[in-house]
Every structure is written in C-alpha cells, then in structure tokens.
Amino acid sequence: MTKPILLTGAAGGLGSWLRPQLLARYGSLISSDVAPITDLLPGETFVQCDLADGVAVERMVAQSSAILHFGGQSIEAPFHRVMSANILGTYNVFEAAKLNGIKRIVFASSNHVIGFHETSTKLDAESVMKPDGFYGVSKAFGENLASLYVDKHGLEIACLRIGTSIPEPKDARHLSTWLAYEDLLSLLEACLSAPKLGFEIIYGASANDRTWWDNSKTKYVTWTPKDNSERFAATLLPNGDQRDQSDIAVRFQGGPFCSQNYDRKD
Ligand code: 15L
Numbered sequence: 001m002t003k004p005i006l007l008t009g010a011a012g013g014l015g016s017w018l019r020p021q022l023l024a025r026y027g028s029l030i031s032s033d034v035a036p037i038t039d040l041l042p043g044e045t046f047v048q049c050d051l052a053d054g055v056a057v058e059r060m061v062a063q064s065s066a067i068l069h070f071g072g073q074s075i076e077a078p079f080h081r082v083m084s085a086n087i088l089g090t091y092n093v094f095e096a097a098k099l100n101g102i103k104r105i106v107f108a109s110s111n112h113v114i115g116f117h118e119t120s121t122k123l124d125a126e127s128v129m130k131p132d133g134f135y136g137v138s139k140a141f142g143e144n145l146a147s148l149y150v151d152k153h154g155l156e157i158a159c160l161r162i163g164t165s166i167p168e169p170k171d172a173r174h175l176s177t178w179l180a181y182e183d184l185l186s187l188l189e190a191c192l193s194a195p196k197l198g199f200e201i202i203y204g205a206s207a208n209d210r211t212w213w214d215n216s217k218t219k220y221v222t223w224t225p226k227d228n229s230e231r232f233a234a235t236l237l238p239n240g241d242q243r244d245q246s247d248i249a250v251r252f253q254g255g256p257f258c259s260q261n262y263d264r265k266d
Contacts, residue, residue: 006064008071051089061096086138112136115254132254156197162204180227
C-alpha cells in the first residue's frame with residue numbers, strides 16, 4: 001500500500017482548509033503541526049511535531065510518500081524565530097526526505113521572496129529575489145535549499161510563491177496577489193501529478209487581471225488557475241485606486257511587509 005502524503009503546517013489557515021480536500025482526493029493524510037489538531041477526519045493521522053526537531057521530523061517523514069511543506073512561521077518575525085521554524089525547519093524536512101528516499105515535495109514559499117520589486121514590474125520564475133524581511137529571506141533560503149536538493153540529490157521540488165491565499169481579497173493589493181483556495185488546491189494536485197518535476201518556481205496567484213506575475217517559464221507543471229480577483233474590484237475600490245503610489249506598502253509588491261521596520265532615508 002502506498003504511504004500517505006504528509007502535510008506540515010496542517011493546523012494553520014491554509015492547512016486547515018486543505019486537510020479535508022486532500023483527504024477527499026487522496027484517501028489518507030499525515031497532518032503535522034506544532035499546535036494540536038483534535039478534529040481528525042477518517043483516514044487522517046496527526047503527528048505533533050516541532051519542525052526544528054530533526055529527529056522528530058525524520059521519524060514523521062519516514063511514514064510518508066510525498067510532502068506538502070506548509071509548516072513554519074508564516075509572517076514576519078524576529079530573526080531567531082524565523083531561523084528555527086523556517087530555516088532549520090525546512091532543512092530538517094528536505095534532509096529527512098533525502099534520507100528516506102522521498103522525492104516529491106511541494107514547498108509553500110511566498111511572494112515575500114520578491115517583495116521589494118516595484119508593483120510596476122512584471123516578474124517570472126527567473127526574476128531576481130528581493131526579499132522584504134527575515135521571513136522572505138527564510139523562504140528564499142528554502143528555495144535555494146530546494147535547488148540544491150534537486151541538483152545534488154535528485155529530489156523533485158516545486159516552490160510555490162504564494163500570493164495572498166484567503167477566502168476573498170480584502171484590499172487593493174490583494175487584487176494582484178489573491179490565490180483562491182480552489183486554485184491553490186488545483187496547483188497542489190498539478191504539482192503532485194506532474195509526470196516529472198525538477199526544481200520549479202511557480203507564482204501562486206489566481207488568474208487576476210491585475211497580476212504582477214507570469215508563470216510562462218514553468219518547466220514541468222501545467223496549471224491553469226480559474227478564479228480572478230477582478231470580480232471584487234468594484235466593491236473594494238468603488239472610487240478606483242486612490243492609494244498614494246509612493247507609499248512603501250503600495251510601491252512594492254510585498255506591501256506591508258516592505259514598510260514594516262523600513263528606515264531607509266534616501
Ligand atoms: C504570506 O507569505 C503570508 O503567509 C500571508 O499571511 C500573507 O501575508 C501573504 O504573504 C501576503 O503577501 O498577502
């Protein structure tokens with residue numbers, strides 16, 4: 001019998017929505033988080049695990065066939081917090097996969113890897129990284145670590161630069177960054193079912209009219225998002241976009257992550 005897929009970060013916002021969806025599609029799932037999950041579903045196994053604990057991560061990863069790595073710190077935080085949850089945590093997950101012969105990983109990276117690009121710039125998979133905080137740097141580390149594990153150890157890793165995955169866009173920036181939950185799910189399915197996957201970078205956003213991101217350079221995964229944030233535009237911006245375009249949180253793609261602790265003077 002094939003081993004189940006492992007979902008790290010299963011108690012988080014995206015993890016909680018994904019659990020029943022993944023169970024419906026794949027029949028079984030190992031859900032892991034540092035926080036408890038008490039409403040287990042049929043076919044689901046819960047492993048409480050701190051990703052910074054390499055021994056525990058290895059034990060857990062050994063039970064799985066593929067990994068959806070959504071665990072860790074999901075917003076900006078002091079460096080040491082980000083370091084243990086995301087830098088050490090992601091190393092532990094990838095290393096455990098290597099040791100256990102697990103090839104396929106989907107890594108929940110973030111748009112904050114490229115947050116300091118201006119919103120007037122269109123980006124693709126080859127655009128340079130411009131992280132907008134320690135969190136963005138940790139995701140950039142995860143992407144580089146993925147590249148290493150693919151090139152040196154033959155793993156197959158898709159890095160999803162997720163925009164804003166929430167039920168509905170809530171502000172003007174989200175009209176560019178929104179990833180509808182159903183599109184996230186179809187993206188995960190596309191990554192898991194691609195016949196071959198090497199190192200892949202994919203921007204995780206719906207088919208938004210106002211997107212800044214272009215996925216035409218993806219090599220292995222075929223994915224067509226269906227939703228489009230534009231249907232919320234009239235409600236969110238009844239008088240058009242009146243934001244001050246020189247505001248740091250408006251000027252750069254990472255939005256409020258860019259303006260947080262920003263003290264550059266020139
Ligand atoms: C992220 O990476 C965060 O995990 C999420 O909470 C949002 O802030 C999102 O980026 C965003 O940029 O909107």
